Amino acid sequence: MKLVIGGSTGFVAKELIRQGLKNPAITSIIARGRREAPTPSEAGNSASKFNSIVVEDFENYSESVKKEIENADARYSATIIDYRASIFTIRTIAVTATKLKEIPFEQTVKISRDYATYAIKALDGLRNKQATHLRFIYMSGHFAPRSLAEVPQQLKTHGTVDAGLLRGEAEGLILKYGRESNGTVQSCVIKPGAIDHLSREKKETPGLPHIKLDDIAAALLDQTIHGFEKDTLTNDDMIRIGQKVLSGDQES
Template identity: 45%
Template sequence: MKLVVAGSTGFVATEVIRQALSIPAITSAVALGRRDVPAPENSGPATDGAKLKSVVCENWEEYSDSVKQELAGADACIWTIAITPSKPKTAPWETVCKVCRDYAVTGIETMSQLRGRNSDTDKQPFRFVYISGTASQRDPAQKPRLLGDYSLLRGEAETRILDFAAKSQGAVAACVAKPGIISSPAKPTPLMRQAFYAVIGLPKLQVAEIAAALLDQVARGFDKDTLENADLERIGQKALQEAAADA
């Protein structure tokens, strides 16, 4: 399997890449980001760094021919690019819309077209995971009081990605991951941010769990088109246990 990890320098993406390099079924891991990405630190003994290919993308609205060449033949993509809920005011709203919605839509459209056809890829659809958030809302009538416009924006992105897959006649399968607070023992969530998230009642998830869950789903196929925090925790914990047993 050739896997693309979009937004490769981020917190979740780094863990996804770290785990992916130890999974035999993943033969190629393309780290797609704004700068070169080295192999993550603290990788296990089964890590195969030769599987990692760092690809720099300077235009997320129209991929260059050189980037398209590196993405050609990909079997799956885990899309981690976004402006997080705590930072939507750090950029103009137009930019937030592009980063959180438009880039992802362009990504699934472009990569699915670049996949090509051969005896291996014909067997399975191109699988695309969009990481959203548990507070995102697809129904405008259910607009939240806090971060309402942002929540609707992420919900619109989810809808457009799922609709694209539904209209592909089986060529594309899409899944929306909706985690709550993502943390790790090495990078705990700042106290002020914890307090903010507690006010709006977000559940918690370890970064190792979401990474393992997403890798499990792109390899085996999606359990359903929307994975809530509890789903990600359950799938991730099981995948980590299986990996530990096989080590």
């Protein structure tokens, strides 16, 4: 399986790359981001599976970027995208709550919704050329609502209702694309809470659950390799799946 990761310099992406390089089911990893992603120092002989490409425009992939993504012989390709931070797929293409006041809302719309919907369409087009299937994971957030009726109090308190609904809209569009693909594209949304890792101070937000970095990375790999349990996975789902994989109860 070929794994394509967007926003590839984020901390979730780095752990996903680290675990993916050790997994024999992953034949190649393409890391996409605005900056080049370094090869993990412990990669060893698996380093040949890794390729980092710089993407300048997330709404119009260059021919060189398309060629890099196409150049892999795999029955399945998988893409994991986290639009919660500030750029693209896996913790680098998204807008965090702390950045919302600094970025014009029109730019937030592009980053949190348009980049993701363009990505699934563009990668589906490349998949058609390769005659492979595509599994696409959109990494959203725990509080993201898909309707006004679902808006949690936390978003109202912090004045982030519009941003939350935007992510919920993106979730719906990603899942709709998969449903309408006649089985060639399998799409999934994950809704993790706060992701804990050693280099980051643990902070508590009322109502927001936590998940360990290694657990979420293990769960993401498991779902891309074996297929999605369901189209939307909660924080609890990801903890359960990740811990099962890491305990050795299930092959990764």
